[in-house]
Amino acid sequence: MAETGIETILQEHPSAGRDSLIPILQEIQEDQGYLSTEAVTRVGEHLNLPASKIYGVATFYNQFRFQPKGKYHITICRGTACHVKGSGNVLDMAMKRLKLEPGQTTRDRLFSLETVACMGACGLAPVVNINGEFYAKITPQKLARIIEQFREEESTNAEG
């Protein structure tokens, strides 16, 4: 799907005030996948808000990210049920293996990591979602294998 673009989104909010900040940021993230430096700056100019303020507000919420999503976007559920079933270990493994903090993307843009509070699939805990596909009753070993699979696929593709 083609991007709408920051300017078009801002044009849809012609005389917006600071109370429109979060909806605008949400729309931009929906469109672009993340909030770029340029996006934050442009929103700042549009709403007459300093970039530091926008960054402060955006970092208050888990939903905003400041790096583009990777080709494989891994969302790990940290809700209560998943936590009890060991999602903390799954997250630790993913962070170590990918050398990422939640919200970040690997330099090759292949993987990005995110945590959410609950996916509403507690019966399948612990749950991981990769690019919209759910993986039930995940363990660190299982997720490690999945990550390796993606890596192998990528290197085969690159060779082919």
Next chain:
Amino acid sequence: MITLEVDGRTIEAKTGETILTALKREGIHVPTLCHMEGLPPTGACRMCVVDIEGSPNLVPSCSQPVAEGMKIRTSTPRVLEARRTIVQLLLSNHPNDCLYCTRNGKCDLQKLAQDMGLHQRLYRGTKTSKPMDVSSPAIYRDPEKCILCGRCVRMCEEIQGVSAIDFIGRGSRAFIGTAFDGGLNVSTCVNCGQCILVCPTGALSERSYVSEVIAALADPDKMVVVQHAPAVSVTLAEEFDIKPGVDVDGKMVAAMRRLGFDRVFDTSFSADLTIMEEASELAQRIKTGGVLPMLTSCSPGWIKFAEQFYPDFIPNLSTCKSPQQMMGALIKGFFADREKIDPANIVSVSVMPCTAKKFECGRPEMSPNNVADVDYVLTTRELGQMLHMYGIDLATMHDEQADTPFGERSTAGKLFGASGGVMEAAVRTAYFLLTGKELENLKLQALRGLKGAKEIHIEINGLEIGAAVVSGLGNARKLLDQVRAGRDDLQFIEIMTCPGGCINGGGQPLGADLKAVRARMKALYKIDREEHTRVSHKNKWITRIYDEYLEHPLSHMSHRMLHTHYEKRDGLAL
């Protein structure tokens, strides 16, 4: 009037004021951390809680308005315990390195821990671990020492209108940072240092160049010269526990020689020079239909602010360098020639009330042929520190005079240290330049005092001139927005970055309240009242330097040495 009972005593309070304000007036001390005089309360730190009869919870006195018949107790065991716990919790996430801290002995948190009698670490938890931000040439930030009181954020946003920093993140992971958590050097920070003045801990401090200056002083191959700004001599004494408002000019000059400086120059001399150039520039702009209103250019925080946020006003900025940089150019130019020294062998140090000057001296256009006109900038605090280090007691010094050729000044140049002073000095000289006569009453009362915005309209040769003075960049914003919207009765505007001017600069001694700032200001006015040479154009050495070197104001030579240019900065992004 409202009657309250406080700790069994009856006191009176005004309707609408907070409990804290009423208690302060009565001399009842309530500790605070996040409170800032003159700004609306945030009630964030809870240090100021008091017990109010009938209220189940403790109440923050900084935000609670007084009410008739209120019965307040300020130090019940419950209150004391709450305050102790707050400080204990803050300390649980604070480094244990008071002995090595720049704020050792001047730290609000340290004092509170002492006052509360806390001698043991009660809580142990995960400590914030975040590297220092040493990216800025002016200001260091140590996030581990930050207690998130928010005073710096409020100063930066509400008083200065800069908003370089804000709260980033949430909860226990929250910290104070710039947009995208970059270094201060790539942020919109204008280096004013007002955040340092309001920081209760060592989280914010100036970048010190004391070591570099000590090394230069010890180098036998270097000639080390120092210049001191107008506002330094009236505040330095505070670093030696002398009350605010005492001028120690002569003693300071003597002390600087004891430190080993080869020459001591007075920046007020180049302030006089600034006036000659700036007043001439104004006269020329008025006569030739140049861009008006002309805006002063001596405050480097304001200059960066203008380049970032008001680039459309760049043609309005006076092209005059600041007095520090004029002096720097003369030291490495005129003085080096006169003394027959290679400018590269001169180390030019300046002592400023200012942290932004540290940034200014590093601007590329201030280093012609890659030789910096000013090598190191020390703040008033750093000079105090050096004197303590060298064991020099300011009080026992005997007055000495600054050196020729840049030691002589008028009191007009000295007035640069207070908001309104540049304008007062400029009007005195502009009047003379335009009419050939001296202004009858040199004291321009309307331009004096600590008000953030001041204005006068005067008539010179049938020409009505509107002059405005603002200090604090938030006030500058308001005035510039008026001009942008079409206000056209002003020809000349003085803008100072710091509220009140350089006497309240970001490099000045810590812990000054409004009263102290006023005392510093009065000290400058006293000098102006008592001394003889009160206009820049009567400074004998100013006349001489034009005769011998610069020819006349705005000459080709003046332009090369004393004038500069500005560039739009894409500052909003980072």
